[in-house]
Amino acid sequence: MSAPTHTRPHPATRAGAAGRLPWWALALPVLAFTALLALILNPSDAHAATGEPVITHLFERMHQLIAR
Template identity: 50%
Template sequence: MPAPTHTRSHRPAADGVGIRLPWWAIALPAVAFAGLLLMMLSPGQAQAATADPAFGQLIERTFQLLFR
């Protein structure tokens, strides 16, 4: 005599418990999107960064070593 099998459904639980996101899961992407949008809308105010040239050389050497 075969035993009955139980199949799982992909429907949400009937008890009303759902997945809740924390507040920052919505706020952080929204803030990042707004910041990027503001940077795109005002490109005339952008200025070149004055960084130490050694930092650029370090990054260039790292890429050379990694992608030989």
């Protein structure tokens, strides 16, 4: 004897539980990629890179404090 099969009341969606992505789920990665690409293509716009190397001064200071 075969067991009865149960049918779903609603058809299954192809996109899963989420359905559609919000607009910002695509816009934010595109914006970040565009900004990083612009910095790579024109590094003169990266103003933070033109200053003094802060990380080097930080490591020197840590080395001085440890050496005491």
